[in-house]
Amino acid sequence: MDSNPYASDPSDDEAVPDDLSADAPEVMMGQSMPEPHQLPTLQPAMQAMPVAVPEGPIRHSTLADGLSFSGTAAIAGSITVAGEVQGDLRVSEAVDGHVTVTETGTVVGDITARNISVLGQTVGLLDAGGGRVSLHSTASVSGRIRYTHLQVNGADLNAQLERVRTDGDQRH
Amino acid sequence: MTHWHNDDPLDASHDTLVIDPVKMNIVNRIAEGSAVDGDLRFDGGLLLQGTLRGMGEITGRLVIWHTGQLQGRFKVLGDLYVLGHLGGVADDIDRDTLIECQGTAYVASTGVSTGTLLAARLRMYDGAVLQGPFKTLRPEQSVPVLQAARNS
Numbered sequence: 347m348d349s350n351p352y353a354s355d356p357s358d359d360e361a362v363p364d365d366l367s368a369d370a371p372e373v374m375m376g377q378s379m380p381e382p383h384q385l386p387t388l389q390p391a392m393q394a395m396p397v398a399v400p401e402g403p404i405r406h407s408t409l410a411d412g413l414s415f416s417g418t419a420a421i422a423g424s425i426t427v428a429g430e431v432q433g434d435l436r437v438s439e440a441v442d443g444h445v446t447v448t449e450t451g452t453v454v455g456d457i458t459a460r461n462i463s464v465l466g467q468t469v470g471l472l473d474a475g476g477g478r479v480s481l482h483s484t485a486s487v488s489g490r491i492r493y494t495h496l497q498v499n500g501a502d503l504n505a506q507l508e509r510v511r512t513d514g515d516q517r518h
Numbered sequence: 519m520t521h522w523h524n525d526d527p528l529d530a531s532h533d534t535l536v537i538d539p540v541k542m543n544i545v546n547r548i549a550e551g552s553a554v555d556g557d558l559r560f561d562g563g564l565l566l567q568g569t570l571r572g573m574g575e576i577t578g579r580l581v582i583w584h585t586g587q588l589q590g591r592f593k594v595l596g597d598l599y600v601l602g603h604l605g606g607v608a609d610d611i612d613r614d615t616l617i618e619c620q621g622t623a624y625v626a627s628t629g630v631s632t633g634t635l636l637a638a639r640l641r642m643y644d645g646a647v648l649q650g651p652f653k654t655l656r657p658e659q660s661v662p663v664l665q666a667a668r669n670s
Contacts (some may be wrong), residue, residue: 370540373584375533376627376643452577478644498642500622507648 379480379499389459411450427451428465449484453496475510533643535599535624539565542579550585563596579621584628589615597621598637605633611650620655
């Protein structure tokens with residue numbers, strides 16, 4: 347920026363017009379999204395540690411790195427995909443479930459869930475109508491996205507986007 | 519980038535953009551209430567607070583202010599900041615609007631885009647609306663947006 351020919355020089359009387367130099371407004375862009383390498387994650391040893399479980403069943407499934415799965419999966423709860431999935435993943439709408447595709451994960455097929463986070467690759471529909479989709483900078487996503495809340499942080503994206511309004515919205 | 523304010527990456531606070539026209543080389547401005555229509559070329563950045571329609575090229579950064587609206591086919595050589603409207607104000611997809619951004623497209627929480635957007639990188643904040651196709655531009659490919667527009 348130092349070489350910017352438009353940069354103002356205090357010693358120069360006619361440096362920059364007042365309406366340019368005095369007017370440097372700050373605008374809010376929105377809530378920031380952390381970079382993937384800065385996301386807090388549990389080490390495997392920590393994951394095995396017993397924790398105080400709140401009331402009610404907590405179901406979390408993991409499709410580990412190296413595991414390849416073909417077919418349709420109906421999930422109660424949440425799932426982390428670190429392996430390969432050819433087929434559809436469906437989390438029941440009644441559950442506030444979360445599908446996470448990690449950096450090693452690949453899903454070719456449709457994902458239906460209230461919350462979807464992608465750090466890896468997906469090809470197909472991401473359906474989080476009424477819910478939230480987060481695409482991190484390592485993600486590569488192609489296909490269609492249905493969302494109510496969407497955050498994208500530099501992901502490789504080639505998709506048709508469709509915002510789904512919730513019942514609370516005035517206009518439909 | 520020097521004009522971003524968020525030092526702590528784990529801080530779930532808001533990203534703030536400081537619109538410094540000098541640092542960002544924004545030498546053009548379409549003020550609120552103004553409407554410009556035609557085949558246009560802006561040399562340097564543009565702060566769009568009014569309405570811009572037609573086709574053309576912005577050889578710098580483009581800031582679409584909260585009051586701003588852009589419709590048509592435009593190529594932006596710098597970063598694109600969408601705080602207002604890109605494409606029609608209605609919810610429907612605006613098939614006549616096609617923007618090619620060779621830098622990063624930032625869609626703020628107040629931003630609404632209903633056109634087709636091509637950008638090297640996309641950063642979209644919670645609350646932003648993107649309706650329609652988005653495609654990440656690869657460095658090797660440059661989509662001839664303007665040529666297609668002029669030939670049609």
